[in-house]
Amino acid sequence: QRGRVTLVGGGPGPAGLLTLAGAAALRTADVVVCDRLAPLSTLRELAPGAEVIDVAKVPRGRSTSQEAINTILVDRARAGQHVVRLKGGDPFVFGRGGEEAIACADAGVPVSVIPGVTxxxxxxxxxxxxxxxxxxxxxxxxxxxxxxxxxxxxxxxxxxxxxxxxxxxxxxxxxxxxxxxxxxxxxxxxxxxxxxxxxxxxxxxxxxxxxxxxxxxxxxxxxxxxxxxxxxxxxxxxxxxxxxxxxxxx
Amino acid sequence: QRGRVTLVGGGPGPAGLLTLAGAAALRTADVVVCDRLAPLSTLRELAPGAEVIDVAKVPRGRSTSQEAINTILVDRARAGQHVVRLKGGDPFVFGRGGEEAIACADAGVPVSVIPGVTxxxxxxxxxxxxxxxxxxxxxxxxxxxxxxxxxxxxxxxxxxxxxxxxxxxxxxxxxxxxxxxxxxxxxxxxxxxxxxxxxxxxxxxxxxxxxxxxxxxxxxxxxxxxxxxxxxxxxxxxxxxxxxxxxxxx
Structure with a gap:
């Protein structure tokens, strides 16, 4: 299985405002990368088998937080994993989804987006x-x-x-x-x-x-x-x- | 059971961009009021038991189309039904959801909104x-x-x-x-x-x-x-x- 990244809009907070497609992506995720565990209280329920990486807690050494996140997305996808990048709201409304999509594309990693409720x-x-x-x-x-x-x-x-x-x-x-x-x-x-x-x-x-x-x-x-x-x-x-x-x- | 109206944002078209809460509302709907059957190809699957009213086809006599829709929402809720008003995109972004919510509130009908992917x-x-x-x-x-x-x-x-x-x-x-x-x-x-x-x-x-x-x-x-x-x-x-x-x- 070839690795890939799916940018998912998690909506404004209530789990019910996640999309059906977002939930489906979570169910097939090997790893979920999120900023904090807050946006979806039911994340564990939606992605029971997935590793969860809270990037707010990732040590980043000399790179910026965004660079560190991009590296995780690319590295995990290159390792063959389906990476779900879960964001609050919509990935492309102040979510830096564009930057992450570009980082993946530049690295030759397939990336797709599932819009969310902004x-x-x-x-x-x-x-x-x-x-x-x-x-x-x-x-x-x-x-x-x-x-x-x-x-x-x-x-x-x-x-x-x-x-x-x-x-x-x-x-x-x-x-x-x-x-x-x-x-x-x-x-x-x-x-x-x-x-x-x-x-x-x-x-x-x-x-x-x-x-x-x-x-x-x-x-x-x-x-x-x-x-x-x-x-x-x-x-x-x-x-x-x-x-x-x-x-x-x- | 007391009747009520739920305004649901159906998203931009693909059924996967409906929210989990929107899908849940459809499952409990007695009647679904939509503008055309198009936005959700799986509407019948999501709301198998519900009556579906395509308001684009409702005869409206001397009232405007919007007045005719408001009347359907209020009348059905007063009859004790759970009415789901399914809209493309988000109900409050050019969806006239505000007008429908006001019509329901003015009529004393409980109304709630489930935002959608705009x-x-x-x-x-x-x-x-x-x-x-x-x-x-x-x-x-x-x-x-x-x-x-x-x-x-x-x-x-x-x-x-x-x-x-x-x-x-x-x-x-x-x-x-x-x-x-x-x-x-x-x-x-x-x-x-x-x-x-x-x-x-x-x-x-x-x-x-x-x-x-x-x-x-x-x-x-x-x-x-x-x-x-x-x-x-x-x-x-x-x-x-x-x-x-x-x-x-x-």
């Missing part, structure tokens, strides 16, 4: 917030807030996003939330625009706070919400009290 | 295009192109999106593609920006064409690609030749 959409949905809504929002923008606006590393123009007319979804933006919201309002976003932060989306510990673009940062700070959290800015947040919640996915 | 992310992924990539794209914007730029119905500012620095994903934009790409380039988007259109993503009939922001519209027209199709505009398209493809999801 937290950027499901997180708001599980708080009852639809990212699009007829007559309200014709699109949405998802941005990583791991660096603040104006940082040399930032490739996002928040002033443009403030005018784009799309619902804005911010991931990895708890620390940078004050700076990002301020940049949006300075660029012309209505400070009264509804905004919400969802922490631990879909988990029993899920918490949601709702405010406006001008007040959300303070509300989040006062409420003590921490990562992982997703912030939504846009009129769709005003639709939130739907009574919609996650029921079957767990 | 075509806006999975379509590009299945063509090997990651929407984000470290150092290349820090975010992405998803827009429905069902109306052209400048239309009174359009709530999107394409000039702003051209400057936002995010990968742009256009859904329902085959007919409007020339106008949208022209608007983006006029607003300053580099005409040499890589761009691709993926038709029938994840299906055996999947086709992908790659060009640039200035040439894609002609290439799509000449290739005869039709809906459903997803267009991606951004430097991540240049990463496309990964050899990544859908393997396990089918």
């Amino acid at each position: 937290s950027s959409v499901a997180g708001p949905a599980l708080a009852g917030i639809p990212l699009t809504h007829r007559g309200v929002a014709q699109g949405f923008s998802v941005v990583s807030g791991h660096v603040p606006p104006g940082s040399p590393e930032s490739t996002v123009d928040y002033a443009a996003l403030a005018r784009a007319g799309t619902t804005l979804v911010l991931l990895m933006a708890v620390a940078t939330l004050p700076a990002i919201l301020e940049a949006l309002v300075e660029a012309g976003l209505d400070p009264a625009t509804p905004a919400a932060t969802v922490a631990d989306a879909g988990m029993p510990t899920q918490r949601v706070v709702t405010a406006t673009a001008s007040t959300l940062a303070d509300v989040v700070r006062q409420s003590g919400l921490g990562a992982p959290a997703i912030t939504v800015v846009g009129s769709v947040v005003g639709l939130q009290p739907l009574g919609v919640g996650l029921e079957s996915a767990q | 075509s806006s992310v999975a379509g590009p992924a299945l063509a090997g295009i990651p929407l984000t990539h470290r150092g290349v794209a820090q975010g992405f914007s998803v827009v429905s192109g069902h109306v052209p730029p400048g239309s009174p119905e359009s709530t999107v500012d394409y000039a702003a999106l051209a400057r936002a620095g995010t990968t742009l994903v256009l859904l329902m934009a085959v007919a409007t593609l020339p106008a949208i790409l022209e608007a983006l380039v006029e607003a300053g988007l580099d005409p040499a920006t890589p761009a691709a259109t993926v038709a029938d993503a994840g299906m055996p009939t999947q086709r992908v064409v790659t060009a640039t922001a200035s040439t894609l519209a002609d290439v799509v027209r000449q290739s005869g690609l039709g809906a459903p199709a997803i267009t991606v505009v951004g430097s991540v398209v240049g990463l496309q030749p990964l050899g990544v493809g859908l393997e396990s999801a089918q």
Whole structure:
């Protein structure tokens, strides 16, 4: 049997939001490479015979964490194993799945991808917030807030996003939330625009706070919400009290 | 047993991209309401005992199609049935799931949502295009192109999106593609920006064409690609030749 790598999107957290194809890949895995055991509490059940490597714990010497992960994927596949690289959310949405796919392809290792439920959409949905809504929002923008606006590393123009007319979804933006919201309002976003932060989306510990673009940062700070959290800015947040919640996915 | 409605995201097409929770909901459904039988070829297998209503075929008299669908969901739930509303992609990404959830909530019918794999992310992924990539794209914007730029119905500012620095994903934009790409380039988007259109993503009939922001519209027209199709505009398209493809999801 020839070794190969399958990048699997594990969804935002609840095991029910894994895909059927993702579960099937886990069942045939010789080794599962994941960042932490958290995303799927039932991982052992889904892949009972597989070795599990938590790459958060892999010693990496002089290489970066990502290089160390790439090496594991390639080495194990070259040894003839079916390697499942299990990621939270979708592998290609801030998951570095592209980098891992390139590393495999460069090494001549067959690699395929099974998309997953992205937290950027499901997180708001599980708080009852639809990212699009007829007559309200014709699109949405998802941005990583791991660096603040104006940082040399930032490739996002928040002033443009403030005018784009799309619902804005911010991931990895708890620390940078004050700076990002301020940049949006300075660029012309209505400070009264509804905004919400969802922490631990879909988990029993899920918490949601709702405010406006001008007040959300303070509300989040006062409420003590921490990562992982997703912030939504846009009129769709005003639709939130739907009574919609996650029921079957767990 | 009290009736209820579950909005289920069926994913972009391949049955393997349905979630475990979505499949579980189908197994307990008394009635499945779907737009066409297409999205899940294995629907009958997943919900063998359920009545299937294809709402594309429901006579609607003087009500709109959406009103007729809302009425079916509410009436069946009030009759004590578990109604699964199966949608392509994710229910809250251009799926009118929000409208249906509101209709149920207004009628006092319990409603929950099981997010799905959105075509806006999975379509590009299945063509090997990651929407984000470290150092290349820090975010992405998803827009429905069902109306052209400048239309009174359009709530999107394409000039702003051209400057936002995010990968742009256009859904329902085959007919409007020339106008949208022209608007983006006029607003300053580099005409040499890589761009691709993926038709029938994840299906055996999947086709992908790659060009640039200035040439894609002609290439799509000449290739005869039709809906459903997803267009991606951004430097991540240049990463496309990964050899990544859908393997396990089918």
